Amino acid sequence: MQLASREWYARLRIGPLRGAGLCGAAALAVHLMSGAAQAQTLGIATMTPGSLNHTTASAIARVLKEKAGLNVLVQPTAGESVIIPLTSRGEADIGIANSLEVRVAVAESKLSNLRLIGAIHPLPTAFFVRKSTPLRTIADLKGKKVVYGFSAQRTIDIVMRAILATSGLTPADVSQVLVPNVVRGADDFVAGGVDAFYFAFGAPKVREVDATVGGIRALAIPEAGMEAARKVFADGYLAPAVPNPFFIGVEKPMGVYTWDNLLFTNATVKDDIVYKVIDAIVKNKADLVTIQPALRALTAAGLHISHSVPYHPGAVKYFSDNKIGIRGAR
Structure with missing residues (x-):
């Protein structure tokens, strides 16, 4: 059987609803306001505990806190259909969802404030x-x-x-x-x-x-x-x-x-924060993998994919500084 060749994929080897989303958004907003006086506070909107994305968000939150000095809250929601508009509205700083969910949400709802950080791992x-x-x-x-x-x-x-x-x-x-x-x-x-x-x-x-x-x-x-x-x-x-x-x-x-699974933000998040997020997860991949093995597939080059959602300027600067060109779909 001939499968698509994925060198990065080998790294994976290791030896209701709307109301709930709005409640989560309210809780997140309260947290962010209370932390305004602190150094930097980020909210990462993700799915419920037990899901792949919740584990990924937990890994990223830990690295950002321990390695980048950012205060981070992991905010579970009912699902990706809630996460994407929540992040676009600025009620969460970062979101995680699959590429198809992001494409459809943007096409249907015209989420003009949504900005891409990158493709964090295959799904x-x-x-x-x-x-x-x-x-x-x-x-x-x-x-x-x-x-x-x-x-x-x-x-x-x-x-x-x-x-x-x-x-x-x-x-x-x-x-x-x-x-x-x-x-x-x-x-x-x-x-x-x-x-x-x-x-x-x-x-x-x-x-x-x-x-x-x-x-x-x-x-x-x-x-x-x-x-x-x-x-x-x-x-x-x-x-x-x-x-x-x-x-x-x-x-x-x-x-x-x-x-692909995507990490995204919104246009109101500062450029230096997005730059710091990418830099921290790339440099501390080993720490991420101890919590989420799927992140073995994470690479700086793999983050920069072709997508209909525009990249955040902080991400664009990171890719430019590190001479990382855009690639097509996997």
Whole structure:
């Protein structure tokens, strides 16, 4: 099987809703105002604990506090559909979301204040089933109960349609069980409400589910089906995965559905702060990885991707100072 060559990806190897978002935004605003007299305070809006992005935000917050002298608050929200406009409005200083979610949010809501910091790491994902079942491929999901809807992560449905398309399936071919976000979908899976859930590799929740149900399996995606998938979502690709503690559920070398995870801010954040954020995470990668193994894929060059969202001037200066050119999609 020929997978896209990803030298950076090998670094991964290791030896409801709206109301909740607004409440979180209010709490964050109070925190930021109370800290105005302090040195520097940043709020990082992310998803709920147990998600890949929450762990990533926690790692970044720790490094920024310990290495860059910044006071940082990690602010969980219901999902990426909340995080992006929250950050654009300046109610959070930094946000983390996948590239598709960012593209759609900007296209639909005209978030003119949103500014990109960079692509922090690839986002490898999968449909997971119980290891005790005979289900092994995406085609086996036909007629099964599968998480769907994702009202707080609206673009996940687009990704799921792309993955189903690799085996000639559509959402109509599965029994859809509506959930607000991936964490709730995993909880429903544990409770027996669905046959398959969708999540990113490296998230603590995946490890938790694996231990709770006695083992899970990542469903295989046929490379031949990627042409059909790209008609749904052009930026998705298969990246190599092998059995190891990061890729829980991978039983043999296979390709896993992947795209980029982005770090972004807004136009009101000072240039020197954004510059300091990038400089700190690049220089202290080893510290980040102790908390979030997915950040093994982080590189200064990898941050600077081509995207429809404009870069923050602080990021532009960092890339210019370090002679880092822009690259195309992975």
